[in-house]
Amino acid sequence: MPELPQMQALAERLDAELRGATLEGAEPLGFSALKTVVPAPESLVGKLLLRVGRRAKYLVFSFGDDAPRMLVHLSQAGRLDVERPPKKTRAKGSVARFRFRDADGEDVALLVREYGHERKAAWWVLAPGDDGPLERLGPEPDSDEFAELVLHGDDRRRVHTILRDQRTVSGVGRGYADDALWRAQLSPYASLASLDESQRTALLDAVRAVLANGLALERERTGGLSQPKLGEHFEVHARHGTPCPRCGEPMRRVSYESHEVTYCPTCQTGGKVLADRRMSRLVK
Numbered sequence: 001m002p003e004l005p006q007m008q009a010l011a012e013r014l015d016a017e018l019r020g021a022t023l024e025g026a027e028p029l030g031f032s033a034l035k036t037v038v039p040a041p042e043s044l045v046g047k048l049l050l051r052v053g054r055r056a057k058y059l060v061f062s063f064g065d066d067a068p069r070m071l072v073h074l075s076q077a078g079r080l081d082v083e084r085p086p087k088k089t090r091a092k093g094s095v096a097r098f099r100f101r102d103a104d105g106e107d108v109a110l111l112v113r114e115y116g117h118e119r120k121a122a123w124w125v126l127a128p129g130d131d132g133p134l135e136r137l138g139p140e141p142d143s144d145e146f147a148e149l150v151l152h153g154d155d156r157r158r159v160h161t162i163l164r165d166q167r168t169v170s171g172v173g174r175g176y177a178d179d180a181l182w183r184a185q186l187s188p189y190a191s192l193a194s195l196d197e198s199q200r201t202a203l204l205d206a207v208r209a210v211l212a213n214g215l216a217l218e219r220e221r222t223g224g225l226s227q228p229k230l231g232e233h234f235e236v237h238a239r240h241g242t243p244c245p246r247c248g249e250p251m252r253r254v255s256y257e258s259h260e261v262t263y264c265p266t267c268q269t270g271g272k273v274l275a276d277r278r279m280s281r282l283v284k
């Protein structure tokens with residue numbers, strides 16, 4: 001899933017490409033991907049795009065204070081193509097196409113589409129003052145609020161769970177959660193409440209460092225976000241079986257809450273191989 005670094009860098013590229021463009025059309029192409037009825041997408045036609053930004057994993061298209069905003073969420077397998085010139089074809093998994101005339105008078109379109117079978121990518125047109133799905137989001141990882149939570153919070157859930165919970169902190173998914181725990185040398189099963197002061201500081205630094213590092217790498221991409229696989233910038237996520245970049249021992253994986261966590265037993269769990277909870281439940 002695209003996380004904060006992928007979405008931030010994508011928002012920056014789209015802003016550079018489209019700021020000052022006029023929206024010519026917003027076409028729903030996928031069943032039920034448009035999550036709002038009012039305002040209608042047509043109400044944005046003819047409006048000037050002032051800015052493309054990001055909040056959590058959402059792209060935010062701003063057309064001015066008095067105009068509706070448009071949000072796009074790519075979910076797990078949603079991707080975005082920049083079409084210059086715009087196409088009329090409807091590729092498999094198409095979600096929506098947004099057509100613009102840019103500041104130079106050239107036609108350009110954004111095609112949102114989804115790989116695989118899940119249909120979770122979505123978009124919203126929000127009336128002024130309506131935060132829609134943004135309302136429920138926790139703070140950004142670079143905020144003081146998040147620092148306070150990590151350094152002094154007594155949340156008893158596992159750190160991995162907390163990092164992925166968008167209501168607690170927004171923008172992190174399982175990829176950067178794996179990388180942050182590895183960097184902080186914490187067990188995937190560690191709970192926040194159990195961490196001492198130095199571990200909490202290490203965790204906060206690690207979360208911010210992996211995101212900053214990821215963003216620097218993502219800024220080297222060009223165009224949209226079209227590639228089906230986006231994992232090339234992770235330090236350890238999904239790299240089980242390969243040598244740990246720190247100690248050289250093989251990385252392992254463990255199934256946890258319906259997905260797999262990559263970790264290094266030597267660096268993160270005192271050499272202990274974690275039991276696969278899902279498997280042990282089945283065996284029992």
Ligand SMILES: [Zn+2]
Binds near residue numbers: 247248264265266267
């Ligand atoms: Zn290691």
